[in-house]
Amino acid sequence: MRYSIEDFATLDNFFRRNLINSLTGFKSLNLVGTKSKENITNLAPFSQVFHIGASPALVGLLVRPDTVERHTLQNIIETESFTLNHVKEEFYKEAHQTSARYQISEFEATGLTPEYTEKVFAPYLKESVIKIGLKLEEKHNLAINGTILVIGSIQEIFLPDIVISDDGFIDLQKAGTITCVGLDAYYRTQKIARLSYAKPDKPISPLTPKGGI
Template identity: 40%
Template sequence: MILSKQDISALSKVARLKLINAITGIKPANLIGTISAEGHPNVAVFSSVVHLGSDPALLGFIMRPQGEVPRHTYENILATGHYTINHILPSFAERAHYTSGKFPKEVSEFARCGLTEAYIEGFQAPFVQESSCKMGMRFEEAIPIPLNGTTLIIGAVEHLILPETVDIHQEVFDLEATESMGISGLNSYYTLTKYAEYPYVRPHNIPDFDV
């Protein structure tokens, strides 16, 4: 099957949305927690979190266009300068999914979807208690993407909260062991199974592949 740009444009809005959202493969499944200047907590599911650099430790995520519907996450980040990123696990994936509903700003998705707010001293934004891997983020920059009206939100990692069983000195961070999940499209959730582990690649250690 070969689809041209015209073929893709001719698809129904829903079919096109589902196809293009899924075609990149499995994406990280995270909940982003924020709190408004008035003290209203918010949490919402995102699948666009991406690594931007390790020194300094920077992560980004994509915020959909403003104006279509209120973007409480974005408003809260701008108001307070902080937010959290929390891995989604099978034990609460269904509850996490329903945070994507369009709730009024004064309604807490934590309370409505059966999730628990957690805080650490000196950090304003709420973490998701049920998550095994949590990141406390400081807002650094918002980069508009004129092509489609989205915005790249860039944040610096200020806190990491990890399971006690994780050995941070190992070469590989084992996502299967943390039970972290992935998302395809808008509503398909996947567990992660480690397939293989390969060495850091240098020219001298590349095998002679029989091709």
């Protein structure tokens, strides 16, 4: 099948949204934890989270201002603090459910558990095994469609020893982290391989650092 830019306008809105949302590939899935100045906690699923740099350690988050995510954005701007919490299969339905337009905290509504550290104002998710605490650094408005790119610097991270390889790689399959597609599809994963650093004059080979991950 081929769709051109001229065809897009003729597609049903719902069909087009699903199609275009699925198109770029598998996505990370994180629950973003925030808290307002009035101490109202918020938890929302984001699949638009990505690595921006390792030194300094920076993460980007894309926010559509016209969606339920607006509480998240407002809290991040007010408090300059947010957390990212990986989603496991054990609570993916609760994670999905946090996208509903609740009047109360999504923690309360779904039974998921907030958890705090001294270093970060925003709540972590207790049920999550990989967690990242961030501080707001930059906000870019993407004029083309009103999307906002939030950039945070990593303040602290928590993850099980057993998923960290000797070379720093994190085995997300072992951690039980899941991935998603589009607006509503969830997937577990199965490792094919890690591959050695690519050089023009050398064949690549599977990479097996000590620790076996």
